[in-house]
Amino acid sequence: MFAQIEKLGASVIQKFEEVGRLSVFLYHTVLGLFSRPFGFQELLKQIAFIGARSMPIILLSGLFTGMVLALQFYDVLARFGSVDLMGSAVSLSLIQELGPVMTALMVIARVGSSTCAEIAIMRNEQQFDALTCMAINPYRYVMAPRLLAALISIPLLTAIFNLIGIFGGYVVGVFIKGLSGTAYMQTIIDTIIWSDLRMSIVKSFLFAVIIIWIAMGKGFFVHLEKGVSGAESVGRVTTKAVVASAITMLFADYIASSFLI
Amino acid sequence: MTENSQKPSVLIDVKDLNSGYGDRQVLYDINLSVNDGEILVIMGGSGSGKSTLLKNMLGLKEPSDGRVLVHGLDLSNASQSELLKLRRSTGVAFQGGALLSSLSVGDNIKLPLRQHTDLDENTISIMTRLKLELMSLADCEDLMPSELSGGMLKRAGLARAVIMDPKILFFDEPSAGLDPVTSVELDQLILKLRKAMNMTIVVVTHELESAFTIADRIAVLADGELVTTGSVDEIKACTDKRVANLINRSPRDVQIDAEKYLSRLTKGAK
Secondary structure, three states: OHHHHHHHHHHHHHHHHHHHHHHHHHHHHHHHHOOOOOOHHHHHHHHHHHOHHHHHHHHHHHHHHHHHHHHHHHHHHHHOOOHHHHHHHHHHHHHHHHHHHHHHHHHHHHHHHHHHHHHHHHHHOOHHHHHHHOOOOHHHHHHHHHHHHHHHHHHHHHHHHHHHHHHHHHHHHHHHOOOOHHHHHHHHHHHOOHHHHHHHHHHHHHHHHHHHHHHHHHHHOHHHOOOOOHHHHHHHHHHHHHHHHHHHHHHHHHHHHHHHO | OOOOOOOOOEEEEEEEEEEEEOOEEEEEEEEEEEEOOOEEEEEEOOOOOHHHHHHHHHOOOOOOEEEEEEOOEEOOOOOHHHHHHHHHOEEEEOOOOOOOOOOOHHHHHHHHHHHHOOOOHHHHHHHHHHHHHHOOOHHHOOOOHHHOOHHHHHHHHHHHHHOOOOOEEEEEOOOOOOOHHHHHHHHHHHHHHHHHHOOEEEEEEOOHHHHHHHOOEEEEEEOOEEEEEEOHHHHHOOOOHHHHHHHOOOOOOOOOOHHHHHHHHOOOOO
């Protein structure tokens, strides 16, 4: 009995320690944004990786999400005789909620996992020790460009997801269900207000920080994983990073929604 | 912090150093100095604490007690800017090279120059090629680290470590995992570097041949303690059992407690 309470206590302390460690990590990374010389080349490389190369999955997932939303809303709205509101229903759902969340989930799967594994391997191969010994701050050189690249790319990816989703809804609503294209677009223009867009923007910035912070932080502290080392430790932290960023992102989504709606 | 009482010829001074990981102590009261211009080899078997000593000497690990002075600067109490300044005049060649996997070999070697100097790209390229030639890696500038062999990675890591012409060079396990010929070549390279650039070099190794070839002095570590320090001849003549075992490649004399041995074997059995 006491042994189990002790075990529980130890694991709670461990979690708090980890949150503290990751918070200090984020603090140093943010400081790295303002240190010179800033790695512009690394920034461009990361924008290409996080942003440009995520475009195909964002376009595909956005299109299908919009199309499924339109099918479901058509069914529901038809019961109330309000199919004309299809444009507003699809666009509001996408802009306020599904755009930022689905984009974040796609980026976690594609970028979060690989960033975490890459940073963990760099740690295991002593690349951070090497940078420190060369008087190069790893936070400035490796972490800060990734954070800035995520802050630039993820909001743009979210905007693209929203637009392609609305287009997907248009395709189903107008070409399959026979609604008027003009009415579909007009209801969007009439319904969407600044606070809806603000919610999408705020959420996407928030999710960008969460995704890249957890991925980099988990990888950076891979050597502190207990009971594993080498390739196994990289696999374990990568899984943990993906799960932790998805859950933290959804929790932050709830908090942001409750403040912004 | 400057130690005025320190002799000018001593570049690195390790004083009463104790270090470990969590509750496990690895180093016990290490006292060691490295003189200007010498090649000091830190030798010891696996688990003797030589890598932990190197980490402490590099300031990558905080000692639990004692201190490490480099150029009179106490690494534990030094400010960030003092540490950065010191590190710019220090080169470290890691065991596996520790090249950044996202950069080509050439870009890895250019990195310290690009980060710390205002030199133009042409000068940086010429300096990089000079070092690559010195390490017999002339054709490898555009290759990625994943395309190099173990020996080439070590030499590329060495090229990066000396690109800023450091005053002190640390080399972790230059011969580990290499064939005898490549290993001898690296030893010759270390001697050539000292001669050409007048560096102070600290090498951590467990390879006897390599240590006897390059060392001015050898420090022998065993079970976290500094057993002895001396010239190659002094180490060869040392009568301490642990040093003799290391030199004669004799297996450790492990005393087995019969009762504990049986209890380990039968642990968990019903």
